[in-house]
Amino acid sequence: MKKTSYLYTLLASAILGFSSCNSTISSSTSTSATTNAIAAATQATAPELDLAGVKAAYISYCSGCHGEELEAFADRKWKHGSTDEDLFKAIKHGYPDEGMPAFAETFSDEQLNGLVAYIQQGIKGIKAYDFGSEKTAEAVQQSEEQKFRLDTVATGLDVPWGMAFLPGGEMLITDRSGILYRLSKDRKLQTVEGAPKVLAQGQGGLLDVELHPDFAKNNILYLSYSAVKEEGGQTLSSTAVMRAKLNGNKLSEQKVIFEALPYSKTRHHYGSRLEFDKDGYLYISVGDRGNHDENPQDLARHAGKVHRIKDDGSIPSDNPFVNKQGAVASTFSYGHRNIQGMALHPQTGQVWTHEHGPRGGDEVNIAEKAKNYGWPVISYGINYNGTVLTELTKKEGMEQPLHYWVPSIGPSGMAFVTGSRYKNWEGDLMVGSLRFQFLSRLKMDGTKVLGEEKLLKNIGRVRDVKMGPDGYLYVAVETPGTIYRLVPVE
Structure with missing residues (x-):
């Protein structure tokens, strides 16, 4: 398939909100179908948007983060205000440091007003979805x-982010708000004291939890989180990992064994999944922190990488970039956007990951030593505002995903x-x-x-x-x- 044909199909599928797609887009898409899709896409952003058009635009451009039924607006803490004017400003100019892109070049003011009205009307009807009825x-x-x-x-x-199973049938649960819970065998939630201080803003907070392979003997666990510090009058954050010992409902011997540098003013793409391999090495995912122009392909930066460390935070001697001048020694693979899934294959022992694409291009990969997974040079996705990020989906020296989703x-x-x-x-x-x-x-x-x-x-x-x-x-x-x-x- 030609690049332009692929991109048109991708744009059309995003606009039309196709509910599923195989790991490839069929090259048999007809010219007339593509033309009709683009026409629908154009109609969905025309100045005279009716209700159906506004909904189509919302689903295409907004639902990836805010939900197709606006569920992310439920019980929302309105940091930047909730009036029509506040929403108009947020959509038009965005808050890039918090992961909210600007749509000034995507929609006219009249179209933006239509989106604001749609969102406000939808919020009034939101009820917490009770699947547990x-x-x-x-x-x-x-x-x-x-x-x-x-x-x-x-x-x-609030937002349960990670789970780990304790010997004896209990469970640890991280809540993004910053609370570490212990779930007893009789299913009572108990707060564990001593969790790290987190920046619970945007996508940040207390994130993953992983037990040491010999937890039954040493009671050691690991927590990933958005660490925070004040610098130059700004509040900055980064992905960090704390090692600690669990004694009942208290943590002791806390030690930060990993800290992604540099700290950033953004509030998204922390990554933050943890997984031990069969050799006892700890793998850590760090997202690109919203800076895809610099972080993922730069080996001197922690962001946009999978890292591998020993259980005490030291660096394995066979890590691929240990002897490369200027490179971060903990780096295992790079060119990642935002990995929020990591699992050990039960037969091969390989570490599998999945990561968020932009609009389209969520990927499943196997994390392999020194491999470059291509972000943002290659991608099966486009920018949130509908513009083309890259026309490349393949490039020599960059890995192809085992599977990807369009739309995301x-x-x-x-x-x-x-x-x-x-x-x-x-x-x-x-x-x-x-x-x-x-x-x-x-x-x-x-x-x-x-x-x-x-x-x-x-x-x-x-x-x-x-x-x-x-x-x-x-x-x-x-x-x-x-x-x-x-x-x-x-």
């Missing part, structure tokens, strides 16, 4: 090859299905969707994705997915802050 939580869910129901494990959370699903959390509880799911890859609010089951054959099944549609923004030591799948959902367990039904 008796109509759905206890109902038997039917997938292609498995029946199951949902067991509510924990409620009352906003992936977060991932787990390989192990054990025998779930018939015909073993080996499949489960990925949460923030944007479309479902659990994605990628049907796997080795490293090849054969297809996708969407489970738990409209459950809410799925933030994390984990296999528990009891052999069950656990899913953490933001709206409302709930953790479910998938229980197979015969």
Whole structure:
């Protein structure tokens, strides 16, 4: 397929809000279909936008971050105000440091007013989506090859971001607000003291949690978070990792063993997933912090990378850039945008990741030593405001994803299905969707994705997915802050 044809198709699919796409866009798309799609895209941004046009524009340009049903506006703390004028200013000029792009060149003022009216009217009708009602939580869910129901494990959370399973049937849960919870066997939430100070703004806060491979003996755990400091009159933040010892409901011996430099004034793309490999090395994802022009391809910067360190924070001698002058020694792979999913393959021992693209181009990859994953030189996505970021989807020396989504699903959390509880799911890859609010089951054959099944549609923004030591799948959902367990039904 020609580059221009691919880009037109991508733009059209974004505008029209196609609900799914295979890992490639078919080259058989007809010229007339593409032309009609572009016409629809143009109509969706015409000055005389009607309700349908405004909704199409919102879904195309805004829903990736704010939800198709405006659910991200529910219980919103309006940092920049909630009047029509405040929303108009936010959409037109953006707040780039917080991940909100400007749309001044995308929409006219009349079109912006239409979007403001649509959002304000929609906010009035928002109600917290209760997937856990008796109509759905206890109902038997039917997938292609498995029946199951949902067991509510924990409620009352704000934004549950990470989960880790303690010996004896308890669980640790990070809440992005900055609270570390311990969930007792009788499912009571208890606050753990001693968590790090975080900047709970934008996408930042208390993020992932990972147990030391020998936790049963040493009680050591790891927390990733948005660290904060004041410098030059500005509040700056970065992705950091703390190592600590868990004693009951208290942390002790806290030590920061990783800190991504430089600190930034932005409030997004922290990355922040943690995973130990079979050799006991800790992998850490750090997003590009919203600075894709400099960070991902610059080996002298931590951002836009996967890092590998020893359990005490020291650097493995066989890291790929240890002896490269000026390079960050902890770097394992680079050219990443924002990895929010990381899982160890149960057979190969390889570390798998997925990362957010812009509008389109969310990717599944295997993190391999010294490899460049291409961001932002190559991408299957476009800018949020509809402009073309790059015309390249491939380039020599840069890795191709094993699978990608167009449009973006906003992936977060991932787990390989192990054990025998779930018939015909073993080996499949489960990925949460923030944007479309479902659990994605990628049907796997080795490293090849054969297809996708969407489970738990409209459950809410799925933030994390984990296999528990009891052999069950656990899913953490933001709206409302709930953790479910998938229980197979015969």
